[in-house]
Amino acid sequence: MTSYTAPTKDMQFVLHEVLKVTETGLPGYEELERDFTEAVLEAAGKVASEVLAPLNAVGDTKGCVLENGVVHTPEGFDTAFAAMKEGGWTALDLDPEYGGQGMPYVMGTAVGEMFVSANMAFNMYQGLTHGAYSAIHVHGTEDQKRTYLPKMVSCDWTGTMNLTEPHAGTDLGMLRTKAEPQDDGSYKITGQKIFISAGDHDLAENIIHLVLAKAPGGGEGTKGISLFIVPKVLVKEDGTLGARNAVTVGHIEEKMGIHGNATCVMNYDGATGYLLGDLHKGMRAMFTMMNEARLGVGLQGYAVAVGAYQNAVAYAKERLQGRAVTGAENPSGPADPLIVHPDIRRTLMDQKSFLEGARAFTLWGAHLIDRSHRANDADAEGLISLLTPVLKGFLTDKGFETAVNAQQVYGGHGYIEESGMSQFVRDARITMIYEGANGIQALDLVGRKLAQDGGKHVMAFFDMVKTFLKENEGNEALKESFLDPLKAASKDLQAAGMFFMEKGMKNPNAALSGSYDFMHLFGHVCLGLMWARMARAADAALQGGTTDKAFYETKIATGRYYMARQLPMTATHLARIISGAAPVMALSADQF
């Protein structure tokens, strides 16, 4: 049985001392005073620890059950969902015009981390609703917004995204689901969709499916695709629920993890659908939501690992095994706690330094989205667009690795399901796959984002690092442990970028063979930058005579660990990248 404690203080540190949210002047940020954000985070943390975390194992062991065409969620999910709705947690960062609380996305993200850490599978029901809400919010007609959004804000109705078909995952151009126009302006949707998270359940009175399908006249491939609103239950003119639509659940997949969320095969048999956005522009409509959705999955990747890490720390302090090599530290006990051993320290520091860096990176990403949405800041939009595949790919790969390392601290006990550590690993695993498998993120980064707008955004990133280094060059406290390593890592990233520019023009395989390593290299530089910023903030607090020395000293020590022991990975990633396409592409398919 695992437990969860919300890292409110760490979040407050990032919001107020690193991002300095109230000083940004962004519309809506003026309310984010320390006391206010603390109150929100404390309240969310209480829900996460007391309502959601106790249901995490239940969701995993009971799972969802399909009975007579209806999906039943695990015991207790309904009460918890009602509590979430009642507390207004589903509406936190949504548009007040439709009943939302209108808080900045950065707050929704911080709160989201807590909910995911406590119970990832449960939180997906509202998380997916959030995604569908955004699509309708951006692309819907006034009528559609009035019809669907208020109910989705409150989560009386939830939402889903229907993209994948059995033969078409990444390659959506191949999809076969058809949309036939009807005389009344609606469409009949026919086809099968798979891997639909929260595709059906008993937590809401209606489910609003957003479905990609091909309407006549759109041409081949992704060009012919449109996006449709297909409610599970049709909505009458007066907003009340009418007849059941022709959409049914084929079956629930047996998955490796996230058992508490129903992953459904959805069958559309001439279901009534309504065009969302422009005809044959469905892909574009999907893409506009992608930064948020992918940041959300990156968040899941590390947030699940936060839960795993907290329990690993508790176990390492409790479990007595062996003696410290430098002399017993618990001489009156039969053995010392695991945490005295250097190799246990190493793995806990790996976990801690990654997770705190990941949190800062994600909240910064959410802040960039706020800047783009609330201030129409095109530079912020370009930068977050560049960083999105890094946030998604790097944080989920490392999040999974972190969960595995946390499980390892438990020894054999971690392999027993009862400990709860296996669930963290199995749940975290999906984040590397869905919302674009991480190889696709790497392709997006190197194949599209790097060169976007003439390479402007990656140059802006490098300038940002350079400016930071320059601003702090006189700071001896930071120089050796933070600034020098950041500079070296950033140089590795630039060298990799140069290699792609030189070789990739002639041979795209030369760039794409290194895309995965580039994504990780970039991720490390981002976390290095985050740690340098956090160290500066902590150093400032210590210089300013804080009364909470231990907190800031811990920050600096944790950051030092990251810089000394994680950041050197950039050299290996660079070495792999500049080995080019030859080693990767040497074999013909039949030589495998």
Place this chain on the structure above:
Amino acid sequence: MTSYTAPTKDMQFVLHEVLKVTETGLPGYEELERDFTEAVLEAAGKVASEVLAPLNAVGDTKGCVLENGVVHTPEGFDTAFAAMKEGGWTALDLDPEYGGQGMPYVMGTAVGEMFVSANMAFNMYQGLTHGAYSAIHVHGTEDQKRTYLPKMVSCDWTGTMNLTEPHAGTDLGMLRTKAEPQDDGSYKITGQKIFISAGDHDLAENIIHLVLAKAPGGGEGTKGISLFIVPKVLVKEDGTLGARNAVTVGHIEEKMGIHGNATCVMNYDGATGYLLGDLHKGMRAMFTMMNEARLGVGLQGYAVAVGAYQNAVAYAKERLQGRAVTGAENPSGPADPLIVHPDIRRTLMDQKSFLEGARAFTLWGAHLIDRSHRANDADAEGLISLLTPVLKGFLTDKGFETAVNAQQVYGGHGYIEESGMSQFVRDARITMIYEGANGIQALDLVGRKLAQDGGKHVMAFFDMVKTFLKENEGNEALKESFLDPLKAASKDLQAAGMFFMEKGMKNPNAALSGSYDFMHLFGHVCLGLMWARMARAADAALQGGTTDKAFYETKIATGRYYMARQLPMTATHLARIISGAAPVMALSADQF
């Protein structure tokens, strides 16, 4: 549903062209002619593919069931076990005096890889019997050997190892199970053991438990521990089965994987036990078997991943998704197969180059054990003792990573249990934990093995690398791609060793903080050496005008990949190691 094809040709290459087994002059190796080993491997491969692999998913989904005190194995396991016994596969490398076939351990290891790849959980029933057999074979009295070994060779009786207790895993000094001497020379064993693989089942008429317990007068800690033979059913003087012993199964653990093998809580309630080996020298008796047992787990680590890799390759060739960036390769189809994409190549090459290197490393390790056992070669014994933690720790970490990467090739389909890819990952996970968690392997390597016999064995390893480089220095075909990278990696390993010598004397934490990285650094150098050897053998075959050019060219290309893209990890491991203890040990326990 996964499938499995035995890599006979790759194994033959390692046995005959790299290890050159028939030229070693080792007793028993004279029979290992090409035709003979091929016949054995082909036959074993057929059993693995046709008998074991089809039961792999069954074992996972059905698991073991405890009913009225008896453990039932999954449907079909009994028939398969009977087939294994009948084919003589349980007796392959065991002593002919007790009914074994007496083949070298290197052959048992090659065959073992196949069985594990096909069905890891199933193979543990005989694998653990093998371990218990070895303990009795080395430490038993003539009488004990005659009583137990013939039945264990045939697997009419299976064996278990009982070490762990709820509060005592790694730290066996704390164990509480008691052995009270009886007048007839036997002991009454009382206590609880946990995590006992194959602790009970319905595949054999008796189970021979080897149990660590404390007999009076042995002193504190591990010094007081002795090893006992505790049969599930007592054996009468005439060798027939008598009364049921006082040992029962408490329950079966719900685990993350290896569901086909029953992991039992065993309760000993005054069970009759017989001392095995010397009184109070139980730890020593356990340790003599450890090289083999740990090599066996290292083998499991990569062998499970072989199964995963094969299926990933098949999927990558079959699944159509997207187009090659350099132009369609399947223009008549709706899309190109995944394998055209550079990032899919990257991951498949990562997997392939690791797995073939791991196989060579493991067979070399098994050969060292043969040299130590069959020719009393103390140098071989010292070297395998040094390499054992590397084989166990590095191959299982990388094996798990490889299984995860293979699963990733499947995209969303890999997360669905039906694909079988999740099982490979979940099964592989235990290998990093049991038989000494990998952190303990790293501690064993740096804390004990490095300095063993005055550091003689690690020096011998470096000499071996140096000699290889010297012998081949004129070989231009190998120089740039193989010899230079091996030299650089070996230098990194030496630098790390020097760092430990200099700093570790004053502060043991400085060495132990880098132990895990050192284990991986060492593993990469070993695989680099293996690849350099394989490349030399392949180059010789090509120079010699082989008719099978494609095979040898594939070997060289695969090796080049390893050297160019995996071996550079040594630099990062070294950087972490020389950052020393300070970043790792900076925090007090309550700062986590």
